[in-house]
Amino acid sequence: MNCKDQDVFSGGLLILFALPGYFCAAQIENLKVSKLSGAFFPDVCFTVMLVCGLILIRQGLQREEKIPLPSINWPKLLPVVGVLIAYVLIMEYVGFIISTMAFMLCCMYAFGVRRKKILLSVPIITAFGVYYLFGKAFMIVLPGLSDLGMFQ
Amino acid sequence: MEFQTFQAIPEAFLQVMSLTCLAWIAIGTIVGILFGAAPGLTATTAVALFTPITFYMPLNVSLSFLMGVYCGGFYAGSIPAILINTPGAPGNAATVMDGYPMAKKGRAGEALGHSIVASWLGGTASAFALLIFAPLIASMALQFGAPEYFAVAVMGLVCIAGVSGKCLAKGVAGAAIGMVLGTVGMDPIDGLPRFTFGNLNLMGGIALIPALVGLFAITEVLAKAEMIGVSTGEEIICQVKRALPPLKDYITYKYLLIKSIVIGIVVGAIPGTGPTIASWMSYNEAKRTSKHPELFGTGIPEGIIASESSNNAVTGGALIPLLTLGVPGDTVTAVLLGALMIQGITPGPMLMVEHYDIVAQLLIILLVANMVMLAMGLLGSKYFPYILKIPFQVLMPIVAVLCITGGYAVNTSFFDAMMVVVLGSCGYLLVKLGFPVAPIVLGLILGPIIEPNMRRALVGEDLNPLVFISTPISAGLILLSFVLLYFMKRRG
Numbered sequence: 327m328n329c330k331d332q333d334v335f336s337g338g339l340l341i342l343f344a345l346p347g348y349f350c351a352a353q354i355e356n357l358k359v360s361k362l363s364g365a366f367f368p369d370v371c372f373t374v375m376l377v378c379g380l381i382l383i384r385q386g387l388q389r390e391e392k393i394p395l396p397s398i399n400w401p402k403l404l405p406v407v408g409v410l411i412a413y414v415l416i417m418e419y420v421g422f423i424i425s426t427m428a429f430m431l432c433c434m435y436a437f438g439v440r441r442k443k444i445l446l447s448v449p450i451i452t453a454f455g456v457y458y459l460f461g462k463a464f465m466i467v468l469p470g471l472s473d474l475g476m477f478q
Numbered sequence: 479m480e481f482q483t484f485q486a487i488p489e490a491f492l493q494v495m496s497l498t499c500l501a502w503i504a505i506g507t508i509v510g511i512l513f514g515a516a517p518g519l520t521a522t523t524a525v526a527l528f529t530p531i532t533f534y535m536p537l538n539v540s541l542s543f544l545m546g547v548y549c550g551g552f553y554a555g556s557i558p559a560i561l562i563n564t565p566g567a568p569g570n571a572a573t574v575m576d577g578y579p580m581a582k583k584g585r586a587g588e589a590l591g592h593s594i595v596a597s598w599l600g601g602t603a604s605a606f607a608l609l610i611f612a613p614l615i616a617s618m619a620l621q622f623g624a625p626e627y628f629a630v631a632v633m634g635l636v637c638i639a640g641v642s643g644k645c646l647a648k649g650v651a652g653a654a655i656g657m658v659l660g661t662v663g664m665d666p667i668d669g670l671p672r673f674t675f676g677n678l679n680l681m682g683g684i685a686l687i688p689a690l691v692g693l694f695a696i697t698e699v700l701a702k703a704e705m706i707g708v709s710t711g712e713e714i715i716c717q718v719k720r721a722l723p724p725l726k727d728y729i730t731y732k733y734l735l736i737k738s739i740v741i742g743i744v745v746g747a748i749p750g751t752g753p754t755i756a757s758w759m760s761y762n763e764a765k766r767t768s769k770h771p772e773l774f775g776t777g778i779p780e781g782i783i784a785s786e787s788s789n790n791a792v793t794g795g796a797l798i799p800l801l802t803l804g805v806p807g808d809t810v811t812a813v814l815l816g817a818l819m820i821q822g823i824t825p826g827p828m829l830m831v832e833h834y835d836i837v838a839q840l841l842i843i844l845l846v847a848n849m850v851m852l853a854m855g856l857l858g859s860k861y862f863p864y865i866l867k868i869p870f871q872v873l874m875p876i877v878a879v880l881c882i883t884g885g886y887a888v889n890t891s892f893f894d895a896m897m898v899v900v901l902g903s904c905g906y907l908l909v910k911l912g913f914p915v916a917p918i919v920l921g922l923i924l925g926p927i928i929e930p931n932m933r934r935a936l937v938g939e940d941l942n943p944l945v946f947i948s949t950p951i952s953a954g955l956i957l958l959s960f961v962l963l964y965f966m967k968r969r970g
Contacts, residue, residue: 332911332912333645333912335911336648336651336911336912336913339911340651343655347658350673351672354665354670354672354673355668355670355671356668356670357668357670360667360668361936361937361940361941362933362936362937362941363668364665364667364668364670364672365672366933367657367661367925367928367929367932367933368658368661368672368673370932371654371655371657371658371661371925372654372658374650374651374653374654375651375654375655375658378647378648378650378651378654379651381647382645382647382648382651385645385647393912396910396911396912398704398907398910399704402703402704402706403700403703403704406699406700406703407700407899407903410696410878410882410899410902411896411899413878413882414882414886414892414895414896414898414899415896417882417886417892417895418892422883426879429875429878429879430875430876430879433874433875433878434871434872434875436703437703437706437870437871437874437875438706438871439869439871439872444872448872448875448876452875452876452879453879456879456880456883460531460883460887464531464534464535464887465534466531466534466887466890467890468883468886468887469886
């Protein structure tokens with residue numbers, strides 16, 4: 327089986343997702359009075375995924391010209407995902423403004439911005455701008471330093 | 479059942495004409511134009527990104543803002559199509575054919591002018607179509623029971639799965655993935671937890687807003703991150719002079735305009751189709767019936783008028799199935815459905831009966847938003863090249879901040895903010911593998927409608943699966959779904 331074909335790979339992935347899905351659905355509690363358990367609909371969805379997976383594998387194997395797997399530029403992608411995860415995690419501890427400025431600085435640097443004026447001004451304007459826009463215009467209080475007991 | 483159609487309109491008009499609503503329509507239109515025109519962003523991203531902030535707004539204000547974004551975003555995709563030969567959204571792809579050559583000839587202002595006037599005419603006409611046809615369709619939909627709702631939702635999923643990607647199986651699988659995500663949380667009938675794995679944050683299910691923001695906006699950010707250092711090589715045309723096109727053109731091309739608008743409304747009203755099909759159909763029809771088809775593609779107004787009027791006629795058309803049946807007409811309306819649901823509004827025939835005032839407000843807002851869009855398009859065309867010059871290295875981190883903030887804001891939950899990143903990253907990998915995002919989102923939205931109706935219908939008929947073809951409407955809709963699947967499969 328040529329797993330390097332995009333359809334074969336996608337089909338395999340769907341099956342790999344559907345099979346444990348059946349197992350998890352089987353663990354769902356069932357009320358004895360119900361004619362249809364809560365697992366019924368997820369099972370239908372997993373079956374659709376399984377069938378689609380098989381169709382994709384068949385399609386990929388039958389096609390003479392293979393569709394190559396997508397090329398993902400991991401060195402460019404992973405730092406951005408990492409910075410996004412770190413942003414959410416540190417926001418809880420240092421508040422919105424500091425985490426946003428740090429995130430924007432790292433993100434723009436990772437994106438190739440090197441001009442100091444932009445690297446400094448855009449994070450500050452964005453962090454304070456969004457913080458006050460959400461707080462004043464939309465009445466949504468974002469986590470601030472006061473949440474940490476500072477500046478109270 | 480009677481609809482209070484016309485009585486509700488004057489009252490809705492007065493409500494929309496408040497300063498607050500007008501200001502939010504204007505802000506929404508500007509935001510929509512900025513997002514529609516900015517490289518790598520679309521109207522769908524804009525609506526998804528700004529839905530969280532509408533959560534805390536009064537209903538008429540949030541509708542004003544979102545409709546402004548919706549109309550502005552739909553139109554603005556034509557700006558990069560004309561100025562840099564790259565459509566802002568797939569629905570504006572046909573505009574490239576004549577818009578860019580016209581701009582290259584030094585007539586960028588005229589091309590932008592035709593685009594805005596045609597978009598306005600299309601959008602306005604479609605709002606009137608919504609006014610006329612929505613109550614008619616809703617009156618039919620009032621006879622719907624559980625099997626019919628199930629059938630309508632399935633048809634919506636089939637349509638969007640079929641047209642939003644290159645491969646039908648991946649579209650259908652995407653819808654199934656979305657529906658599985660929709661089953662996380664409490665079982666809607668038995669009230670027992672499913673797929674929560676002991677996590678209390680998942681008891682309420684996967685929140686719709688973080689999912690929308692993650693799947694539509696974070697995927698764009700990640701796509702752009704991968705393109706760092708890759709030059710698009712497109713030349714931006716910066717000279718924009720006169721924006722108002724000669725009005726006699728619209729008298730000359732009146733039949734072309736009417737035909738394109740009708741195509742836009744009809745195609746838009748078919749669930750799952752959207753502006754791409756409408757604008758190409760209109761463009762091809764204009765070329766086919768033209769006295770000088772050889773001039774199409776060289777920079778003539780007919781090409782722009784046909785594609786743009788049809789593209790914006792989809793806005794009202796796509797709202798018809800959304801408001802009457804609760805089934806979105808395209809991707810943006812799928813996101814709008816989510817936005818309406820977080821406001822506690824469930825689109826469908828009962829909305830038309832019980833809350834026609836809301837529908838009337840939506841109609842008036844749509845008309846006003848189109849007027850504002852026209853004014854902004856004519857006045858702002860000189861500045862559009864500057865939007866295109868915003869470097870995405872600066873724009874994308876700002877978008878990412880808005881995504882995370884939006885995800886957090888709805889429930890002030892860090893878990894939801896993390897869901898934005900997780901679903902966005904997973905969505906990006908799925909997109910890379912050729913799975914379209916729209917069916918996943920629609921599955922997530924329609925899954926909780928399909929499941930209880932499917933289970934109720936089956937339990938009510940002692941688990942007899944023939945219940946879904948027991949009434950003419952549900953049988954017809956299921957049959958239509960299969961026919962559509964067959965033709966989509968044949969189309970390849």
